[in-house]
Amino acid sequence: MTIITLTTDLGTRDHYVGVVKGELLRTLSNIQIIDISHDITPFNIMHGSFVLKNSYHYFPNGTYHLIGVNMLYEENSQFLIVVKDQHTFIGPDNGIFGLLWNGEPADQVFRLIINDAERRSTLPMKDLYVRAMRHLLTGGNIEKISGKISSFRQSTMGRPIVSPDHMRGSIIYFDHFENAIVNIQKDEFESLRKGRKFIFYFKRYDDVDSLSDNYSDVPESEKLCLFNSSGYLEIAINKGNAKGLLNLSVGDIVQVEFR
């Protein structure tokens, strides 16, 4: 049984997800389709990469991960097969792979050869991806449907700007509990901090000068910052809704000052 996961911004109100699942089931045998999420914020490759990077490695080796985030038609869109850690990914070369591994290289990267019908398709997951999956699962040579390349596109978007005494990141997305997830990671923060004191600034009047271990470290309805289990900075309110109460938006700047 081959496991195929789906991570998309296609939502669950339209026919798109049904189309992709139907086509996979019609074309391939002995597969199990697992939804990771179809509720990635539309076009938000930072959100998509965050969700996939924090979940894919729990799946068995040999799993295929299909990525459908920010698939808006562009003249020269390219799509990749990427192999890393014994997992195989198919997705657009729109920067999402760079975000997935913080710029680290993958084991192998192939650019899919796209035929004319697929070039005109508004849903490459249905056409191109399924054709590639069929080729791979029936033992076809990967180089028959793609060309090996050295790397995927990087994205600067996902990385904070860093100077000796400052980090300047931004809010990637809001999780289900409306906590803000920020593109500042614990490792980089600590290596820059070198044991110093720090202040997190966000919005005009909000700042936090300590890190919590758990939401309940502060009184109810108080704001806090913590590094979550994925190693990312979170701005939260204990038993509250940080997004609404602090009036935060995706893209808002979050600045760290070390002193």
Add this chain to the structure above:
Amino acid sequence: MTIITLTTDLGTRDHYVGVVKGELLRTLSNIQIIDISHDITPFNIMHGSFVLKNSYHYFPNGTYHLIGVNMLYEENSQFLIVVKDQHTFIGPDNGIFGLLWNGEPADQVFRLIINDAERRSTLPMKDLYVRAMRHLLTGGNIEKISGKISSFRQSTMGRPIVSPDHMRGSIIYFDHFENAIVNIQKDEFESLRKGRKFIFYFKRYDDVDSLSDNYSDVPESEKLCLFNSSGYLEIAINKGNAKGLLNLSVGDIVQVEFR
């Protein structure tokens, strides 16, 4: 392995979907349940038929499609087994089948015989549908649980009003990206247009006099009209939210004038 798809307006916050899946798994063996959508706008058979019509034919022949849209109790509700294109559908005779195929006939239509307990059920997908599925999957004769009829109910709702120089349709629903999907189809539009110029009118001050091929054919934040990959008219804003920015609602009139 028999594939059974679900297309419903039951949502994902309640027990209903769990009940249907549990009952299917308890009663039938060797099945695979696939969610097409549970987020059909409540009671909106145009939305439901649109999603199913654009996805069902991608599934393998022999798939069963269970439809649970607008299942509000009515005294004489009827439920059908419909066979078309080697797919089998079970759903309410509330007009959704007429919309599913633009009024075209199916291969075979059967009206289910409903027993007293099922007549009182608030969730026919759990009782009546599962009993029918069990009968069919264990090789029972379909005419033991239903009576053959000539056709299902049609729905006028789904069709635009047409005169030689005008079409008058309406917004069926908004997709995940908040584009408006309109019940005007490309074939009918072109056959009426006969190469003439045209203007789309919607809301008091909004009109569009050309068709785009892609969202990116107009500058960002500009409105556009296009026929989507399903052949339906879409009102959209490039990288924007047509529903909110144009203040559109389900049911709003969209008029075409040919000149």
Add this chain to the structure above:
Amino acid sequence: MTIITLTTDLGTRDHYVGVVKGELLRTLSNIQIIDISHDITPFNIMHGSFVLKNSYHYFPNGTYHLIGVNMLYEENSQFLIVVKDQHTFIGPDNGIFGLLWNGEPADQVFRLIINDAERRSTLPMKDLYVRAMRHLLTGGNIEKISGKISSFRQSTMGRPIVSPDHMRGSIIYFDHFENAIVNIQKDEFESLRKGRKFIFYFKRYDDVDSLSDNYSDVPESEKLCLFNSSGYLEIAINKGNAKGLLNLSVGDIVQVEFR
């Protein structure tokens, strides 16, 4: 094939559900994962218990039900394996089991032994639950990973306050159609009522002095009360949105006066 259901407040926008599914699929073989809901209102064990209590018994005997509702870290959180009616449940001992069966005892209750790494985990469904599932599915002795206890925690929250002439309940949650579900059950209502007349009071100016059988028993846009198919009181508006139109919130008091 072992069926494992998931009922959580984890939502579908984050990596959590993918993590749990991935870990289950990597660790266990021959399983089928079924989503009951990931859209339980965050932290709302009444909502979670309501959805699970109304769906679990439709699944085949031998099904495992994993509960992940209100899993906020607390110092001494305990997690249970509970066996009842030939179904097995794993969930937090936070009162949800008491609500699940209206305070009735289960067949067997075991408290899981938690190791240090699991104690620090922010997602016990991934670590503790999967380890327990693996132990159980590979034929391990349940008493090796847990200790038998007499009962789970009860929750007073779920029960209305009752006097001879009054019941005082509250709104548990709103279903997909925005009907209010109230923690007043038909059996208790009728046994207290003893055939008398009654009035339901909610909000300052809203009251209802009869019970409907169906939404359509009142004119469109009128409010009504009915006991739904799960036996719970519902406040609804025929073809309308009770939550918005009556300005109701979770936790609002609903009072019954018998006279």
